[in-house]
Amino acid sequence: MEENTAPAPVESRQPSAHDLEVLSRQLGRPVRDVVEIPARCVCGNPLVAATAPRLSNGTPFPTTFYLTHPVITSAVSRLEAAGLMNEMNDRLAADASLAAAYRAAHEAYLRARAEIGGRSGIGDVPEIDGVSAGGMPTRVKCLHVLVGHSLAAGQGVNPLGDEAIAAIGEWWTAERCYCDGAWDTDGEAPSRDLSRHGPQGLPAIVGRPAPVRKSKKETSE
Numbered sequence: 001m002e003e004n005t006a007p008a009p010v011e012s013r014q015p016s017a018h019d020l021e022v023l024s025r026q027l028g029r030p031v032r033d034v035v036e037i038p039a040r041c042v043c044g045n046p047l048v049a050a051t052a053p054r055l056s057n058g059t060p061f062p063t064t065f066y067l068t069h070p071v072i073t074s075a076v077s078r079l080e081a082a083g084l085m086n087e088m089n090d091r092l093a094a095d096a097s098l099a100a101a102y103r104a105a106h107e108a109y110l111r112a113r114a115e116i117g118g119r120s121g122i123g124d125v126p127e128i129d130g131v132s133a134g135g136m137p138t139r140v141k142c143l144h145v146l147v148g149h150s151l152a153a154g155q156g157v158n159p160l161g162d163e164a165i166a167a168i169g170e171w172w173t174a175e176r177c178y179c180d181g182a183w184d185t186d187g188e189a190p191s192r193d194l195s196r197h198g199p200q201g202l203p204a205i206v207g208r209p210a211p212v213r214k215s216k217k218e219t220s221e
């Protein structure tokens with residue numbers, strides 16, 4: 001396949017003030033503790049934000065890669081609503097080589113997080129040793145997490161994230177910019193966080209789950 005999801009070069013990972021403003025517009029809330037932009041649109045706008053493995057308030061934070069682009073987020077929500085996660089979980093249980101590749105993706109996630117912790121000066125976060133996100137290493141619980149990881153890592157690292165990216169090709173592909181009109185660019189960027197908690201009681205740092213996700217989860221688990 002195309003190398004349209006190659007990892008971003010290190011020099012473009014540093015979030016600019018403009019990036020942070022775009023993130024807050026994409027998510028409709030201010031962002032905090034974003035230390036890198038691991039994947040960008042062809043136009044340069046962020047697709048994925050990397051959150052520090054330890055927040056500035058000291059909380060360990062395992063979910064490093066967060067999909068922020070609304071067009072991709074809603075496309076992935078469609079896959080979740082269509083039951084793709086159940087199908088992937090069935091295949092993980094039945095296909096040993098897929099299960100092994102998915103476990104390797106989990107290990108790659110942990111390595112990438114450790115590298116980000118190192119680059120951002122945060123260092124080790126022992127409280128979340130061995131804990132990745134999205135259901136890895138044995139389950140699929142959030143496709144947004146897997147797609148965020150695939151976009152950050154480049155193709156060939158997370159097999160199920162790669163599959164999900166291929167499956168949203170009707171709505172989003174890496175070759176094109178889908179930013180125009182995808183978020184509100186008028187007025188001031190959100191600066192007040194009105195939410196108290198994100199998914200699973202974690203602080204809402206870089207966004208919330210897509211709207212369909214919660215009801216989907218309730219019926220699929």
Ligand SMILES: [Zn+2]
Pocket residue numbers: 041042043044045176177178179180
């Ligand atoms: Zn764009």
